[in-house]
Every structure is written in structure tokens, then in C-alpha cells.
Amino acid sequence: MDATIEVRGLRKQFGQTVAVDGLTFTVEPGQVTGFVGPNGAGKSTTMRAVLGLEAPDAGETLIGGRRYAELRTPLHEVGALLDASALHPGRRGRDHLLWLAHSHGIPRRRVDAVIEQVGLGSAARRRAGGYSLGMQQRLGIAAALLGDPPVLMFDEPVNGLDTDGIRWIRGFLRALAREGRAVLVSSHLMSELEDSADHLVVIGRGRLVADTSVARLLATASGDRVALRTSARTQSMSLLAKEGAKVAADGRDSLTVTGLPAERITALLGAAGIPFSEVRAHRATLEEAYMELTRDAVEFQAVAAAEPDAEPAAAPAAPSSPAAEEA
Numbered sequence: 001m002d003a004t005i006e007v008r009g010l011r012k013q014f015g016q017t018v019a020v021d022g023l024t025f026t027v028e029p030g031q032v033t034g035f036v037g038p039n040g041a042g043k044s045t046t047m048r049a050v051l052g053l054e055a056p057d058a059g060e061t062l063i064g065g066r067r068y069a070e071l072r073t074p075l076h077e078v079g080a081l082l083d084a085s086a087l088h089p090g091r092r093g094r095d096h097l098l099w100l101a102h103s104h105g106i107p108r109r110r111v112d113a114v115i116e117q118v119g120l121g122s123a124a125r126r127r128a129g130g131y132s133l134g135m136q137q138r139l140g141i142a143a144a145l146l147g148d149p150p151v152l153m154f155d156e157p158v159n160g161l162d163t164d165g166i167r168w169i170r171g172f173l174r175a176l177a178r179e180g181r182a183v184l185v186s187s188h189l190m191s192e193l194e195d196s197a198d199h200l201v202v203i204g205r206g207r208l209v210a211d212t213s214v215a216r217l218l219a220t221a222s223g224d225r226v227a228l229r230t231s232a233r234t235q236s237m238s239l240l241a242k243e244g245a246k247v248a249a250d251g252r253d254s255l256t257v258t259g260l261p262a263e264r265i266t267a268l269l270g271a272a273g274i275p276f277s278e279v280r281a282h283r284a285t286l287e288e289a290y291m292e293l294t295r296d297a298v299e300f301q302a303v304a305a306a307e308p309d310a311e312p313a314a315a316p317a318a319p320s321s322p323a324a325e326e327a
């Protein structure tokens with residue numbers, strides 16, 4: 001089967017709340033796709049719909065071209081971690097996996113293999129009630145991997161984890177994608193996807209805001225800005241402005257130059273005998289790119305207004321026109 005998730009025109013309403021509003025995107029194999037949006041944007045509802053846990057009001061969701069209900073061996077076709085804390089506290093981690101494996105005809109040795117794979121080790125023989133959040137996440141990921149599925153979905157897997165846990169999950173997601181799997185991972189914080197996502201699907205209020213590769217998003221956000229450090233700020237500004245650049249002063253000795261490549265700036269300053277200590281092409285962070293992307297979007301403004309306590313990444317607003325670029 002194709003390792004893909006397709007969401008096509010998905011709409012889901014709960015009473016007066018439109019949780020997902022005509023959402024369309026595809027998760028491709030061999031990469032980690034970050035599914036980003038503020039709290040309440042509709043990420044979990046979309047994932048639940050993919051797993052057949054929510055019936056769409058319109059549209060459809062497909063795994064490898066088929067609806068979840070049509071999958072003959074679901075655990076072998078899609079693995080998911082939606083809520084890591086949904087565990088029987090009295091049951092040992094390994095028994096939880098054994099029970100799941102048994103009910104799907106998966107051999108016992110596979111249970112021990114996934115326990116090793118997620119680094120749960122001896123903790124797997126302890127009762128889940130005593131598990132830390134990180135251990136719960138690892139057990140949930142082990143369960144998702146039991147059937148060795150080509151498609152994986154993780155809902156906020158790093159939420160509440162410490163730095164080591166976050167680092168481990170990032171590396172783990174990348175490794176799963178390298179094996180050719182389609183990996184969809186949601187987060188309400190863009191920074192959590194730094195270093196792990198290859199592609200991003202950004203949503204706000206149940207609608208698509210952007211569908212873009214991380215590389216393209218960063219290149220766009222970085223623009224052709226160059227950071228320049230010089231003790232001769234005024235001289236540099238007038239020289240570069242004369243050459244057609246836009247120059248903005250950031251600090252006592254630092255300028256941001258737009259419209260001229262770094263090499264040309266170096267050559268011009270050198271020729272004019274103007275001293276400088278640094279000329280560096282600006283590279284935007286994912287967080288900056290996200291802020292820029294979501295600056296004007298109505299979807300984000302609406303969520304921010306509705307949630308005054310929303311975290312910083314959720315508060316800003318998104319592009320004036322949803323930017324669904326490239327596949």
C-alpha cells in the first residue's frame with residue numbers, strides 16, 4: 001500500500017463549533033510532516049477522523065488510498081498515539097502491549113522488539129500507573145509501532161516532555177521517516193518541530209493556512225537579508241543605499257541590508273575602505289518563519305482573540321490568503 005494520509009475536504013462540526021472546515025492535505029511517505037496550529041485549531045479532530053473515530057460531516061480521509069473502515073489489518077497499516085495517558089494504571093507496560101498484540105495476532109517477540117526500540121527496557125515490567133509522562137509516551141509509541149505500519153500519527157508527542165525526551169522523540173521521528181514511513185506529528189508550538197519536520201501543514205480554525213516544505217518556508221522567511229556589523233554605520237548605510245539596497249539599523253553597530261547579496265556588500269565596503277567585522281546572510285528560525293506566515297491570518301487572529309491565554313506561538317495571526325504552496 002502507499003504510505004500516505006489524504007485528507008480531502010474534511011469538515012466536522014460539534015454543535016455550534018466548526019472544528020474542521022474543509023481541510024485538504026496529503027502526508028507523503030519518507031518525511032516527517034508537522035501538523036501545526038493553535039490549541040483548538042482542529043488537529044486532534046482531523047487525526048481522529050483519519051482513524052475512523054470521528055465521522056466527517058463532509059469530505060473524507062484515506063490511508064494508503066482507503067478509508068480506515070476498509071483497512072483489513074489496521075494495526076499493520078497505521079499506528080497512532082493520540083493520548084499517551086490513556087492507560088490502565090494497574091497494568092504493566094509490557095502486558096498492555098502483549099494484550100494489544102494478542103488481539104491482533106502479533107507475535108510476542110514483536111512486543112519485546114518494540115520495547116527495545118523505544119528504549120523502555122526494564123520499565124516495561126512495571127505498572128503503568130507509576131510511569132512518568134516520558135515513559136507513557138514511549139509506551140504509546142511502542143503500541144503504535146507494534147504492527148510495523150508504514151503510516152504513523154502522533155498527537156502532540158512532545159507535550160510536557162523534558163529536553164532529553166524531546167530530543168529522543170525528534171531523532172526517533174526522523175528515523176521512522178528515513179525508513180520510508182509517512183509520519184504526521186502535531187504540535188501547537190512550531191519550535192517543537194524544529195529539527196524534526198521536513199514538511200508543514202499549518203491550520204487555524206479548522207482551515208488550511210499553509211502546506212509547505214520547511215526548506216521553502218525558511219528560504220522565504222529568510223529573504224535576501226544580510227546582517228552587517230560595522231563601526232562605520234552611517235557611511236555604510238549611505239554607500240549601500242546608493243547601490244540600491246534597503247538598509248535598516250538594528251543596533252549601535254549592526255545593520256540589516258536587503259536587496260544585495262553578501263558577496264557584493266563585502267566587495268563594496270572593501271573597495272570603499274569601510275571597516276566591517278561581519279557580513280552574514282540572515283537565516284530565519286522556524287519560529288520567525290511561523291510568525292511571519294501567521295501574521296495576518298484571520299484564522300489565527302480569531303483563535304488568539306478567543307484564547308487570551310494562548311501561548312505566544314498561538315497568539316499571532318496568519319497570512320492574508322492561505323498559502324497552499326507546492327506538494
Ligand SMILES: Nc1ncnc2c1ncn2[C@@H]1O[C@H](COP(=O)(O)OP(=O)(O)OP(=O)(O)O)[C@@H](O)[C@H]1O
Binds near residue numbers: 014019040044045
Ligand atoms: N467531542 C467534541 N465535542 C465538542 N467539541 C469538540 C469535540 N472535539 C473537539 N471539539 C472542539 O473542536 C475544536 C477543535 O478541537 P481539536 O481538539 O481538534 O483541536 P486541536 O488543534 O487538536 O487543539 P489542541 O492543541 O488543544 O489539542 C475545539 O474548539 C474543540 O473544543
